[in-house]
Amino acid sequence: MKIRYQQGDVIITKEDDQAKFNKEYEGYSFERKENVKKDSVVLALGEVTGHSHQFKPEETDMIVSYHQKRNRYDHDSSTSMGYIGDIEAQAISVLDEDMTLYHEEHAPITIPKGNYSIRIVREFDHMAQTSRRVWD
């Protein structure tokens, strides 16, 4: 069964198969560009609150974050913040034991060493009849 951690709307799923993980995130960028807080690894940003799910700067040298490479056609009209794929990590590799993920409105959670895929939960907008990621 999948090993999973959840902090609010962020789901962190352990990926045990190293080869599959490497293949899945092969084309992703390892660099963190345009981070709001330069040295932190951000998993999700808050649209209204400005809060974010992130690892503290002192721990980030033990975390590799994977970001989808942006091409010039990319845009994200679902948020007033524009394209944020280069800020939010789509996967992480935790290189040391027990890194801590923080958020202003959720208790910190400890993430053990390993590779993880990141997913933001979705919700259904019954008025617009469409599903989209949850924004806070």
Added chain:
Amino acid sequence: MGSQINYSPKRRESFLKWLAIAKKDESYTMDYDIGHRHTIFFAIMGNKGKAKIYNVNKWAWKSEPGSATWLISKDSIQWVSSNENKWNYTDSIRGFVRLGLIPAYNKSYVNKKIVDKDIPYPDNYALTSKEIDSIKDKSVIYKPLDGDGIGIRYLRQAHLLNLNGKEIVPFRNMKFDWNGNLITKIIPAASKNATAECFKEDRDTKSRRRKANAANNKIVYKLKKAQKNNDYSDLKVNDIWYLTNVTHRTELINHFGMENIIKELDYYVKHKNTINNNEYELLSVKIPDLTPNAIEQEREANYLKMTNPTTGEIHIEGVANFLSNWSETDPINSVGMALAWRNGDTNDWSEQDKSQVRSYLAEGSDIDTDLYAIPRTIT
């Protein structure tokens, strides 16, 4: 949603040249990537200068190409696919259009041949009007084939092929020329009706979204005003359903108080469950129906009520009514199913998994944890 066409004059020229000189049984190969899908088209010359095109792609469950999808000559292009289901369009039609043999309809491109300076657009990229405005030297911009061309866009019901400005749902044996003009004189009623349905569905979707956005903006405005003046008298309980942002929604829930909201709403609890010591309730709430020409004023909608384990705040988030909202199959009737949908796990369910889910629900129990991975920690 429209598809980008990377027009390739060199490929067009080379392929047309091959069509003119190829002998029977000679072949020509072209390929194109759509997302992660790699598609190969290969043409085999037949009799009377007509080549049959077969396509195979990486994700096809059949490794062999099956029957031909296009019949091509120097004068015409004919879609001859025997499989007219809408996913086949994706492989054979969208892929073919995106090969770039014919430019995008009425679009402009940068002619790199006459440019001696660096223009930041590839020569096969159809420029948007904003990009055209940003290029100072207009002489580098040109419209291939005097603006003639094709396009393809996906609407919820089908792919629509744009043949020189005329959009239709593709039909078997339709024929067009190398400028994108439809040669077939009589369009079958099935295609006409499907096209009309597509446009209607598109109009309805846009209208629904427009109304939903307008309603959201209106309530957000009222909410901000209420926060500023500390006067919430202008807001009603039902306004909660129009808000698209969870923080805004939670703020309103906090203001009214869950107990008061529950009292005012027309709803029932479909299912409740405790997972990781957190209580969840799947609610079926009657909400206003914004569907154009809606017969009923209200309709039922699934919402998941949950508590933030850290702050104790109550959250309500929309959950789809069905696993497949298009076909309205497999209603979401349990907390486990709702959470699995929320987490995106249901996308990975096989038909066997779905059948297992139906059995669990028929027995009155929630889904098994094999189908919904419960987090070790939730905060």
